[in-house]
Each structure stands twice: as C-alpha cells, then as structure tokens.
Amino acid sequence: MKKCAFLSMDSLEDFVCYDHLLNEPLARRGWQVREISWRAEQVDWNQFEAVIIRSPWDYQQDPNAFFKTLEDINRSSARLENKLELVEWNIDKTYLRDLEQQGIEIVPSLWRAKFDRQEWELFFEELGTDEIIIKPTISAGADDTYRLTREDKADYAEKLTAIFADRPFIVQPFMPNILSEGEFSLFYFGDSYSHTILKTPKKDDFRVQEEHGGRLQLVEPEKKLLATGQEILELIHPDPLYTRIDLVRTAQNTFALMELELIEPSLYFNMDPESPERFARVFDEWMN
Template sequence: MKKLAFLSTDNLDDFFVYDELLVAPFAKAGWQVDTISWHRRNINWNEYTAVIVRSTWDYQQHPEEFLSTLSEIDQSCARLENPLRLQQWNMHKTYLKDLQAQGLTIVPTLWLTKFNEHQVAAQFNEYDTDCLVLKPVLSANADDTFKLTVEELIAKSNELAEVFADRKIMVQPYVKTIVEEGEYSLFYFNGSYSHAILKRPASGDFRVQEEHGGQLLPYQPDDYMCQVAEQALNAMPDSSLYARVDLIRYQDKWAVMELELIEPSLYFTLDTQSPQRFVEAFLQRIER
C-alpha cells in the first residue's frame, strides 16, 4: 500500500477530531494512513507519498517551528497538502486584506502591531458599536479572543497589554448575527463543493467552536453563499486540497470571517459522504 501521513499534534484530549473517518476509504483506495505529530523530529518524510496537514491545533503557539516542519516536508519527496505557499499566506489573518482587495466583504477591522487602549477604545465610535472583539492576527481555536464593552476594556487593559505584548492584533465590531443566527461553514475539496454546516454558540457565549460548547447542524447553502465562497477560493494564491470558508451575515451581505486552509476541522460526521469525497479529491490531485 502507498503511505500517507496526517500531520497532527501531541495531545488532542480537549478536541473533537474526525479524521479517523478517512482511514477506511483511504485503505479501500490502497493507502495506509499514519498520524504523526508535527512536533516529532527525525521523521523520514521520503517514506510518504503525501503529508496532509490536519489536527495541528497548537501550531499558533510555535509558528516558526511549525513552518520549519512544513518546509522540511516540502523539501522531501512527499507532496504537502495544502501547499506550503498557501499555508504561509493563510497563517496570518492579514490574508483577509487580500480578500477585501478582491471585492469580498469582511468585517471592518483595525489592524494593530500591538495593544493600544486608546486606539482600541476609539473603535467603539468608529464602528458605532457597544461591543468590540479583539483577537491575535496569528491565532486558532478562538485562543485569546476577547469580547469587550467599554467598561470591560478599561478593566482588562493591563491583562490585554500583557496578552498582546509583541503580538499583532485585530479589532472588529461584535457582530450580533453570530449569536442570533450563527456562522456558516462551506467545505470545498479540490475546488469542488462538498458540504456545509451552521455553527451556533452556546448560550451566553459568542464562540462557535465545539470546544467552547458550540452547536453544529448540517446546512444547505443558497447560490449566493456558494458564489461568495467560490470568490474567496479564487482569491487564493494556489489551489487547495481542502478549504473551509466561514461566512456570517453582516449588513445584509455575506462577510468572510475566515478562509481556513491550514488545519480546519472538516466535520466529516455531519455528511456521511464527505470522507469519500475527500479521498476522491486527494486522488485527483495526486494522480494529475
């Protein structure tokens, strides 16, 4: 059998992982899957035909080391998916600027090189909002994401200065439709639509991830949503094996919250045919 590696991490005890649903269809297609932590050293990547980045859900804590691992794989005989160039582009959320330049709607964002209470506070008036969201430009899993009123900003100023010391941050208005309606994720394998879900946060929260209590439901997107998602894919600097486009409703438009190309959960449990579609998309790319 041909050998394929899923790139993961050391400890996934606090996460929901669905990639094991790919093992059987890959085996049926003649591929053995090994799951390897990106932290491991001295791996002979030449033993693998391809390495697919999957549950590397702590990479944001060690970005340079993670990129070093990806570069090592890219320089081996193994095919890296998604491509290194694409992951480098997607690692910092400043890629949203590129999407905006291509005509896509994103949530209005102030980009700061470090935390500045006065600059952040000014955005309450700028965005005409009573609540802001602060998060790192390099982040995953909603780590170090803060939802703040004016009073909370003042009260947490010292904590925020410490959390965001020497870290670039983004400041956005809190969009209430995330709680009132939810966030939509559309999944594409080798550029073709696979499935979609609706993610709703737990009561009293605004984060939609399962790890934070979010609720997940299958969803059938309309043509307009698909058009926006495909416009985002067309703005990428390279093609992808997998892509997740996260959309929210913002001022009667679909805004791109994220274009996930490194390690998005693909929620294979919510569409029984999606694992097979993923394997077929991989085979199309590897055989061309």
C-alpha cells in the same frame, strides 16, 4: 499500499477530531494513513507520498517551530498539502486585507502591531459598534480572543496590554448574527463543493467551536451563500486540496468573510456521511 501522513499534534485528548473517518475510504483507494505530531523529531518524510496538514491545533504556540517542520516536509519527496506558500499566506489574518482588496466583503477590521489603551474608545468609534472582538492575527481555536464592550476597559486594558505588547492583533465589531443565526462554514475539496454546516454558540458564549460548546448542524446553503464561497475559492492560488470558508450574514443580508481556513480546519466529516468519500476521491485524483 501508498503511504500518507496526517500532520497532527502530540495529543488530541481535549479536542474533537474526525479525520479517522477518512481511513476506510482512503484504504479502498490503496492509501495507508499514519498520524504524526508536527513536533515529532527525526521523521523520514520521504517515506510518504503525501503529508496532509490536519489537526496541529497548537501550532500557534510556536509558529516558528511549526514552519520548520513544514519546510522539512517541503524539502522531502512528499507532497505537502495544503502547500507551504498557502500556509505562509493564510497563517496571518492579514490575508483578509488581501481578499478585501480583491473585492471580497470581510468583517470590518482594524489592524494593530501592539495594544495601546489610549485607542480603546477609537476602536468602538471607527467600527461604529458597542461591542468588539479582539484577537491575535496568528491564532487558532479562539485562543486569546475577547468580546468586549466600552465598559470593559478597566477590567481588560492591563491584560490586553500584556498579551499584545509585541503581538499584532485585529479588532472587529461583534457580529450579532453569530448569536441570532450562527456562522456558516462551507467546505471544498479541490475545486468541488462538499457541504455546509451552521455553527452556533452555546448560551452566554460567542465562540462556535465544539471545544467551547458550539452546536453544529448540516444545512443546505442558499444561492447567495454558495456564490460568495465560490467567489472566494476562485481567488486562492495555488489551488488548495481543502478549503473551509467561514461566513456570517450581515445586517444588509450579504455574507461577510470571517475566516478562510487553509491550514488545519476541522472539515467536520461527521456532519455529512458522504464527505469522507468525497475527500478520498478528490485526494486520490489529486495525487495521480
């Protein structure tokens, strides 16, 4: 049996993970899977043909240590997927600027190195909105993500000053279609499209993650949505083993990129029963 490791975290007890659905289709192709925490010490990565980054959903707590593990894997004989240079680019949301410069429509964004309460009104004015989202440029799972109005300054300015004292962040307008329609996630394995899901937040929330009560449904993507996803996919180099592209419909009926997930996205294998088989087939071909 060929050996493959799924890079995870110490405990997934508070998370929803579907990677176990890959075990059987991979086994049929001669792959034995082992789940290993990225924090585990003294791991001989040379024993694996491949290490796939899957569910290290606490890496943002110590990105330097996370990168040390990835560099150790990269120095071994195992193939790291997605590749280290993709992770280095994708881990900071400034990658959105790179894609925007290549013609991709993103959710309008302001970038700041630290929070200054004097800029509060400017955020709303520059973005032309009454509601904003503030989040770190390095984050996962909606950690330290805030939806705010102009009137929230008194309640949040001090808190945001502390959180972003030396931590870069991004400011975006809140996209109302997140509530009225939802956020689309398109999934690709290699250069092959797999499936699309629509994520909507629970009542009185804006976060679409399952851990925050978000609702999911498998949908058939319209042509414009697929075309936008394909345009983004073709700009990613080197080629990723897996890609998740999160898009939201704009007021102009276009699709704006919210996130390009190349590090540890949930691939929602539970939503499309054929998707684990697709992934296993692509991965097996990828490694040959």
